[in-house]
Amino acid sequence: MRKNKTAVIGFLGTTLDNGFNDKRWQRWRPTVSLGLHDELLVDELHILYSTRDKRLFKIIVDDIAQVSPQTKVIGHHVSLSSPWDFAEVYAELYDFAAAFDFQDNTDYLLHLTTGTHVAQICWFLLVEAGFIPADLLQTSPCPRPDQADPQGRYQVIDLDVSRYDGLRARFEAEKQQHWQTLQANLVTQNAAYQQLISDIEKVATRSTAPILLMGATGAGKSQLASQIYALKKAKADNSVQNKYALNKFVEVNCATLRGDTAMSVLFGHVKGAFTGAASNRDGLLKSADGGLLFLDEIGELGLDEQAMLLTALEEQRFYPLGSDTSINVSFQLMAGTNKDLRRAVANGEFRADLFARLNTWTFFLPSLKDRLEDLPANIDYELARLGSEQQQQFRFEPSARQLYEDFAMSREATWQGNFRDLTASMIRLTTLAESKVIRVEDVQVEIERLSNLWGLPDHFNSMANNSLSSFNSDSSLALDRHLIETTSQNTLDKYLDKDILMKVDTFDAVQLAYVIEVCIQHKNQAAAGRYLYAQTRDKLKSPNDSDRLRKYLMKFGLKFDELIR
Structure with missing residues (x-):
């Protein structure tokens, strides 16, 4: 006895199901054939059809009732201006699936034989993605066209590939075999970025020297590092001559490391090396032995840690914190940073010798903008x-x-x-x-x-729109006063002396209000200055963003610390 009902969903075949006289019983019709198989008992048959095919639908309903009285036929109207328009067909079928009341006690089959090729592709995608909980059903006529066989044949296709161990093993093997390029996982139309990825790919597969990825936060340094590791490992697994087996990928964000913790995390420590060191600890450098170590935000690493890292790179050994015995290591280093390490070296924040060691292969990742x-x-x-x-x-x-x-x-x-x-x-x-x-x-x-x-003051945009719509030659003075008063109400009135405000030109008032908004959203004057002067910084011989901002605010009697209280 069957536990579940069986329901079939499919399009009305406007060509294959067609037929309005008795001769239709002498040939194979895919929808009607569903009711002719003794081993395929269909309890519900859901047919999608357009209004113009209403007559054919009624004939199919009557014919199904003759050959399979237990089958309940349910019609669903669909409206397609073009059955060959992929976007339209997919949207229509997706909406159908989203509104359909799928029952747990029913086994569903999706009939692929009827409908256009576009519809068949859309059905497949919806089933494969899990939007329709069904197996695929394919029907076909008798292989010998000279024999009249209204019944034909059918085949149920199960898309659950996980059930087929042989296929799964084959897919995994081919995935490793064909992993050849970084471009396979990075979609880009930007010619410069395409060239950058091509260069990185060559370096990753031909060199074991350190790789430095420089770019703004969120530019994709960490993601790219993991993909470089996967590429290198795939190459290493197929080459006995590769220096590193690269069985490990160790990643750490240096911005999270401070003081003794940084030393301990990177280089490990021995028991009693510092307060709280109750037992020995292996550091990440030792964990990365034989693999690849990715130090993200390396510009945040302290000078002492930088010195030890340089020794580990050059001598392939280091001393754990509190230990007199060195540890030998062999790893490749990859580093990422959102800082300009050249400037950090000039400011004494980063060791010149370590930067020189890292600078063998340096790649600048572009920002999204x-x-x-x-x-x-x-x-x-x-x-x-x-x-x-x-x-x-x-x-x-x-x-x-x-x-x-x-x-x-x-x-x-x-x-x-x-x-x-x-x-x-x-x-x-x-x-x-x-x-x-x-x-x-x-x-x-x-x-x-x-x-x-992002700190964009929306009232500036609304002010500009209001100004353009209300401007005329007789009201320019009133408009200037309106601009100043509106800006003052939102920002300047809170921080600027009113006597000074009345002497500020309209343009300067809007600019100053924007600068104040930026200052409020940054934790210090230097950070706000970097944001405001990002485009002109490189044009100055001795850029000092913090000092430039300080002098600008002083023109209006303002100080950064007073703005962020």
């Missing part, structure tokens, strides 16, 4: 990744997608956190979207949120 042509592809990547994690299918309304991309590629979008900002933005959009569709209002809210996160 320098790779704007890659935004659409990365948006698609994030939608697919988040959809895979949550077993959902997220999509933008076309107008919402256009609005988001227009903002993302505009000057207002600073992408201070680079790809981390984009990832966070897509997480928010997909989480808050109703029915898994990101609409214009969702994007408008996200744009406002990003603007606030």
Whole structure:
């Protein structure tokens, strides 16, 4: 006795199912054939059809009732202007699947034989992604066309590849065999970045010298480091001549290391080396022996740790904290930093000899704002990744997608956190979207949120819009006063003496208010200065962002410390 019911879902075959006279019983029709197999008992048959095929649908319903009375036929209207338009067909079938009431006590089969090739591809994608809990059903006519056989044949296709151990082993082996390039995992339209990745790939497979990745926070240094390791390991596994077996990948963020903790984490310690050292500890350098050590944010490492690291690189040995016995190690070093180590060396914050040792292979990773042509592809990547994690299918309304991309590629979008900002933005959009569709209002809210996160004073934009709409030659003086008063109300009135405010030109008032907003959102004057003068810093012989900001504020009787209290 069967435990579950069986339900079949499929399109009405407007060509193969066609037939309006008695001769139709003498040939194979895929939908009707589903009721002709003794071993395939169909309890429910869900047929998708358009209004123009209503007559054919009724004939199929009557014919199914004759050959399989126990089968309940349920029709579903679909509206497709073009059955060959992939986006339209996928959206229609996705909405159908999302609204369908799948029952736990029913086994579902997706009939692939009917419908266009586009529909068949969309069905497959929805089943493979888990949106439709079904196996695939393929029907076909008798192999000998000279024999009339209305029944034909059928085949159930199970997409659960995990059940096939042989296939799984083969896939894993081929995955390792064909891992040849970093480009396979990095989608980019930026020519400079493509060349950079090509150069890194050559270095990663031909050299064991240190590699230094320099780039802003969120530019993808850590992700690239792990992919370089995977590439090197794949190459090493296939070559007995490779110096390092690279069986290990050890990663640490140096920004989290301070004082004795930094020494202990990196180089280990012996019992009693310092207060709290109750037992011996192996450091990360020893753990990385025979592999690759990635020190992210190496610019945050203290000078003492830098000296020990240099010794370990040059002599391939080091002393654990509190120990008189050295440890021999053999590893390749990869480092990442969001600092300009050249400037850090000039300022005495980073050892020149260590920088020289690291500087054999230095690569500068571009920020997201320098790779704007890659935004659409990365948006698609994030939608697919988040959809895979949550077993959902997220999509933008076309107008919402256009609005988001227009903002993302505009000057207002600073992408201070680079790809981390984009990832966070897509997480928010997909989480808050109703029915898994990101609409214009969702994007408008996200744009406002990003603007606030990046410290963009939205009232400046509204002021500019109001100014353009209300400006005329007779009201220019009133407009200037309105601009100053509006700016003062939002920012300047809180910090600037009113007597000084009344003497400030409109342009200077808007600029000063923006500078104050930036200062409020940074923890110190140097950080705010770096943000404000990022584009002109390299043009100065002796750049001092903090001093430039201090002098600017002094012109208006302001001090940084007073702004952030």
